[in-house]
Amino acid sequence: MAAKDPVESLTEEAVCPICLDFFTDPVILDCGHNFCRSCITQSWDREGRNSCPECREEFTDRTLRVNRALARLSEKARTLSLNRTEKESKLQCEEHQEELKLFCETDKKLICVICRDAREHRDHRFMPVKEAVQIYKEQVKSSFESLTEKESEIQKIEQEQKESISGVQEESHNLQSQITSQFAELHQILTDKEQRLLGDVREEEVKIVKSMEKNLQGIQENLKSIQEELSKLQEQTDHKNGLIFLKEEAGRKRR
Structure with a gap:
């Protein structure tokens, strides 16, 4: 360890x-x-x-x-x-253990003064780290400003889209409320009409049934009279005395 x-x-x-x-x-x-x-x-x-x-x-x-x-x-x-x-915080060259003071523009990397004289960097362009930092900061600043402007535009579009969504949702909610209200009115109209029709049917039912019950009463009375007559005829038919039967039948015919 x-x-x-x-x-x-x-x-x-x-x-x-x-x-x-x-x-x-x-x-x-x-x-x-x-x-x-x-x-x-x-x-x-x-x-x-x-x-x-x-x-x-x-x-x-x-x-x-x-x-x-x-x-x-x-x-x-x-x-x-x-x-x-x-x-x-001071970066050092991994190969030479020297402070990285130069920036190779050709290879886009930090190098030390010993690396600058090496064959691999021959004919390359160099600049001090501070100068490279300043240049790249300017580039980053330019990119930052461009992105900030683009961000502002996108945020504006985002806000407009949100407002459009809210508008559609509000319009949809209003339409739903109107539909619900209209159908409630239609339902009430149909309910009232239903009650009126049911009332008319019940009234017609009472009228027809009353007339039919009156007819029924007459039919029942007629039926009762016939049944009584049948009962009498049955009694006469069952009478054992023929003369008495003939007399009563002749009287009935006269009546």
């Missing part, structure tokens, strides 16, 4: 476990753990109790002792980290 970078080890020791940044006004608790003053204070206020975020040990009061040694260590770690970042 590769040994840890000394700068990295120093950086880890100078980082607050709460904010994960270099200590600012570091303080040490009775348990031995260190935190930024503002970090531990906010942690206690948030949790409502005085406990160490690392080991969870609780304390009766908020005694915070300044850790000056850790403060100095944090400042050194911050300085080393900034210097290292600045150094790493």
Whole structure:
């Protein structure tokens, strides 16, 4: 396993476990753990109790002792980290380990002064990196302005399309409301007509049935009279005395 970078080890020791940044006004608790003053204070206020975020040990009061040694260590770690970042930000030639100070216009790549004299770059055009950056920034700026203008045009078209969609949706909703209203009116008209027709049918039914019931009553009365006559005829037919039968039949004929 590769040994840890000394700068990295120093950086880890100078980082607050709460904010994960270099200590600012570091303080040490009775348990031995260190935190930024503002970090531990906010942690206690948030949790409502005085406990160490690392080991969870609780304390009766908020005694915070300044850790000056850790403060100095944090400042050194911050300085080393900034210097290292600045150094790493300078690109170096992978082949010659020299700073890339030139830009080859022919190959469109960054090179060092040693690469410039190499055979592969013979008769190529070069310019300082700062000048190349300025030129390409101008090109990017021009492209940016062009794209910004195009973006504005497309946004305008987008807004118009959205407004068109909203217009179609609104028109559709209005049409749907009109259709619903018109069909509701038609439904009411049909319902009223249905009730009128049903009423006419019921009225006609009552009239016809009343007449037919009257006829029925006459039929029933006629039927009753016939049945009574049949009953009498049956009695006469069943009469054993022939003379009496003949007499009654002759009287009936006269009637």
